[in-house]
Amino acid sequence: MIVFAASDKGGTGRSVTSANLAYQRALAGDDVVYVDFDFGSPTAPAVFDVPDMQRGIENGGLHSYLEGTAPEPARIDVWRRTEHPVLRRTPIGAGRLVLLPGDASGGEFVTDQDSVHRCVDLLLRLNAEFDLILVDLSAGRSYAMDMVLEATAGRELQQVVSRWVVFHRWTRQHVIAAAGLVFAERGLLEGGAERGHDKDALRSVIRFVRAAVPDPDSALWSHLSPAQFAWMQMYDEKLRRLAAELGVGDSVLLGTVPLEPILQWREQLITEEEVVATQIANKETLDAMEAIARRLTEDTHWGQP
Numbered sequence: 001m002i003v004f005a006a007s008d009k010g011g012t013g014r015s016v017t018s019a020n021l022a023y024q025r026a027l028a029g030d031d032v033v034y035v036d037f038d039f040g041s042p043t044a045p046a047v048f049d050v051p052d053m054q055r056g057i058e059n060g061g062l063h064s065y066l067e068g069t070a071p072e073p074a075r076i077d078v079w080r081r082t083e084h085p086v087l088r089r090t091p092i093g094a095g096r097l098v099l100l101p102g103d104a105s106g107g108e109f110v111t112d113q114d115s116v117h118r119c120v121d122l123l124l125r126l127n128a129e130f131d132l133i134l135v136d137l138s139a140g141r142s143y144a145m146d147m148v149l150e151a152t153a154g155r156e157l158q159q160v161v162s163r164w165v166v167f168h169r170w171t172r173q174h175v176i177a178a179a180g181l182v183f184a185e186r187g188l189l190e191g192g193a194e195r196g197h198d199k200d201a202l203r204s205v206i207r208f209v210r211a212a213v214p215d216p217d218s219a220l221w222s223h224l225s226p227a228q229f230a231w232m233q234m235y236d237e238k239l240r241r242l243a244a245e246l247g248v249g250d251s252v253l254l255g256t257v258p259l260e261p262i263l264q265w266r267e268q269l270i271t272e273e274e275v276v277a278t279q280i281a282n283k284e285t286l287d288a289m290e291a292i293a294r295r296l297t298e299d300t301h302w303g304q305p
Helices: 014-027 062-066 113-129 143-153 172-183 188-194 199-203 226-245 261-265 272-276 283-295
Strands: 002-006 032-037 097-100 132-137 162-169 206-213 253-258
Touching (some): 002 014, 002 143, 014 032, 014 097, 014 206, 014 283, 032 062, 032 113, 062 113, 113 132, 162 172, 172 226, 253 283
Parallel strands (some): 032 097, 206 253
């Protein structure tokens, strides 16, 4: 299965949440590959704590492969290369966790038919090798999005199950932006239809994830005055109504990640050690990541039998 991670804005938590989802699926025993198609900011290695490539790899990354200057993209075995002390002790029963990084010197680039063909070939080979392919796309209506929409519309990938997860923060601007990315003119649905996708079928495989959602009942907000608490409850309800009106409401919600200081400041993987041993992360955050990771492949959360 291929899962494409998209967002209309930067700062939605798309990349750090996607990396956590990949980590959780590998912990569960799946062979997982994280494909960094965030061409403008290929910083996935930083989330996985892979040294010496905080903004991508120096040579032979995904930019080089898609542009035809490298025969194969570089592969990073996260369990072996990470400096994260927990990840370096590969858990018993864990599957493979592989990162395909972008080039450090890369950036957004116009894709052509040759790039699309290389993308198709890469996804086909990865699908034969891994249980889950998680593709992190550049924010907005990007060349990366156009490329994968065209690639997945072709007959070669029609038999491969693919799904889309759109990330947004729980603010008015982000809710509006997420709806626009999917439903607006030149958005995901229209762009997919132009490239040969059935619009209704494509819409059925799109779900939303709300990131950095404040919970007024959390201890994080215990200092709130009665007036602030009442305002948060009122505005949360307004956001829920807005999301429902724009088509990104609870009926298409895959999950919610609570506001988490670690993710806000460091953008890292949340492990059980951070929750239980050092107690620097909240259990609710780990539970949310585990739930969303599980739901990626559970048909009941996608309106399928």
